[in-house]
Amino acid sequence: MRKMTSGVSVIGAGESPYTRHPASGTTTERVLADAVRRALADANLRTSEVDGFAACSFTLGPDHAIDLAWRLGLRLRWLMQDTNGGASAGTMLQHAVRAVESGDASVVVLVAGDLMDQQVHLKMVAEYNRATAEHLVPLDMLGPNALFALLTQRQMKAEGLTREDYGRLAVAQRAWAALNPGAVYREPMTLDDYLNAPMVAEPLGRYDCVPPVTGADAVVVAADERAAGRRRARVLTVSARYNSDDQTGDGLVTGLADCASELWDTAGHGPADVDVVSVYDDYPAMALAQLKDLGLVAGGEMPGFIAERLATRKLAVNTSGGQLSAGQPGSAGGMHGLVEIVRQLRGQAGQRQVDARLGLFSGYGMVLYRYGACATAGLLEAAE
Amino acid sequence: MSVIVQNCRTCGGQWFPARLMCPRCGGDDLAPRSIERGVVEQLTHLGDVVIASVACDPEPLLVARLHGTVETGDVVELTDRPDTSGRPVAFVPPIGRPGEELS
Ligand SMILES: [Zn+2]
Numbered sequence: 001m002r003k004m005t006s007g008v009s010v011i012g013a014g015e016s017p018y019t020r021h022p023a024s025g026t027t028t029e030r031v032l033a034d035a036v037r038r039a040l041a042d043a044n045l046r047t048s049e050v051d052g053f054a055a056c057s058f059t060l061g062p063d064h065a066i067d068l069a070w071r072l073g074l075r076l077r078w079l080m081q082d083t084n085g086g087a088s089a090g091t092m093l094q095h096a097v098r099a100v101e102s103g104d105a106s107v108v109v110l111v112a113g114d115l116m117d118q119q120v121h122l123k124m125v126a127e128y129n130r131a132t133a134e135h136l137v138p139l140d141m142l143g144p145n146a147l148f149a150l151l152t153q154r155q156m157k158a159e160g161l162t163r164e165d166y167g168r169l170a171v172a173q174r175a176w177a178a179l180n181p182g183a184v185y186r187e188p189m190t191l192d193d194y195l196n197a198p199m200v201a202e203p204l205g206r207y208d209c210v211p212p213v214t215g216a217d218a219v220v221v222a223a224d225e226r227a228a229g230r231r232r233a234r235v236l237t238v239s240a241r242y243n244s245d246d247q248t249g250d251g252l253v254t255g256l257a258d259c260a261s262e263l264w265d266t267a268g269h270g271p272a273d274v275d276v277v278s279v280y281d282d283y284p285a286m287a288l289a290q291l292k293d294l295g296l297v298a299g300g301e302m303p304g305f306i307a308e309r310l311a312t313r314k315l316a317v318n319t320s321g322g323q324l325s326a327g328q329p330g331s332a333g334g335m336h337g338l339v340e341i342v343r344q345l346r347g348q349a350g351q352r353q354v355d356a357r358l359g360l361f362s363g364y365g366m367v368l369y370r371y372g373a374c375a376t377a378g379l380l381e382a383a384e
Numbered sequence: 385m386s387v388i389v390q391n392c393r394t395c396g397g398q399w400f401p402a403r404l405m406c407p408r409c410g411g412d413d414l415a416p417r418s419i420e421r422g423v424v425e426q427l428t429h430l431g432d433v434v435i436a437s438v439a440c441d442p443e444p445l446l447v448a449r450l451h452g453t454v455e456t457g458d459v460v461e462l463t464d465r466p467d468t469s470g471r472p473v474a475f476v477p478p479i480g481r482p483g484e485e486l487s
Pocket residue numbers: 392393394395396397406407408409410411
């Protein structure tokens with residue numbers, strides 16, 4: 001039986017500013033360090049108070065989490081290195097809350113990020129895993145766009161969705177991004193802009209694909225007593241599924257479908273209770289798939305949900321602009337959504353602040369052959 | 385022309401890319417099996433490159449590059465070598481590096 005998380009909160013968050021064009025001399029470790037420094041400053045803690053550390057990065061090599069900890073001057077009781085890309089925030093948070101509960105650590109910093117210029121990005125997607133190198137790259141297919149074009153076609157057929165529907169989601173996220181100084185694309189976008197953009201792999205156009213950026217995100221996880229009366233984001237529960245279907249399905253159902261009931265049951269809340277949501281939006285189709293798996297929209301009801309809840313921004317989804325407008329900072333894509341939820345719950349979201357007590361984030365990623373195989377989600381609650 | 389997939393001799397499951405143990409029954413008696421054709425489920429274009437999801441009967445699902453004139457719903461011949469002869473084929477890069485045996 002799963003136990004609800006007790007007495008563990010996220011007490012700080014930080015993001016190293018995203019950029020499409022990193023200045024010369026930028027390194028992965030410096031970007032990660034910048035996010036850690038900002039998260040600790042937000043939590044009003046010093047590095048000497050950190051005793052747990054977890055890191056995820058595609059481009060940190062040959063260094064590991066311990067090298068990074070050493071260069072940050074962290075002396076630790078608890079250390080983890082994660083490789084789950086877009087799902088890493090949930091993976092690391094799931095481990096960290098239990099570490100804090102059990103007393104193995106008292107203050108844990110989680111960080112993810114990458115230096116991601118075009119050259120690094122091409123190398124990463126070519127060498128993503130063995131199945132990619134052996135079975136996808138020889139097709140003259142670099143990167144996952146074509147795979148998610150095929151998946152999006154399946155979703156359009158199954159859910160009765162059109163390109164306009166996906167466009168409304170992208171346009172709504174751009175409108176949120178306009179309120180986020182940290183988003184790389186903030187200029188207004190219309191549905192016509194979306195529909196008339198160059199085709200990448202039909203039905204996916206330019207605005208269905210995330211812009212790779214250099215950046216990093218970090219959060220500080222600690223026992224509630226460390227928060228000492230300050231606003232915090234209490235972790236109610238975290239749930240994960242890995243390789244839920246051996247890549248034998250249509251990819252329209254993620255592992256989150258299996259997470260959902262235990263998430264809601266454990267936390268004693270339902271989908272209707274959520275005030276702010278970050279879902280992993282590597283493509284609009286995946287954002288919708290996760291919203292469905294988590295119970296925020298029922299099958300067959302997506303077009304109406306998009307028009308009435310997302311396009312109107314009545315439901316606060318991906319309020320940072322998401323990766324589609326804020327950018328995809330390599331492995332920090334999942335952490336980006338968690339940082340946004342923490343900021344919303346702690347009242348730090350500036351112009352895009354919504355009235356939020358309960359926040360939900362999800363991560364998704366690691367394309368094995370046909371679609372992603374890692375799925376994580378967590379519920380957090382504003383607390384004093 | 386064909387593509388070699390794994391066939392589990394215990395449960396009959398068919399897998400691609402290669403697994404180390406059968407995801408369905410946990411067995412490790414995985415033998416090569418030739419599959420000659422599949423049905424194009426969806427296709428998309430990356431410039432001139434046509435990428436498709438191809439379903440074998442009864443499994444597995446393959447990611448392939450289409451050559452020649454092929455449409456969604458067509459039965460297409462499978463090949464594990466690039467084929468630019470103009471015939472309608474679906475190219476699926478094989479399991480194992482050159483010189484390596486399957487399983
Ligand atoms: Zn078997």
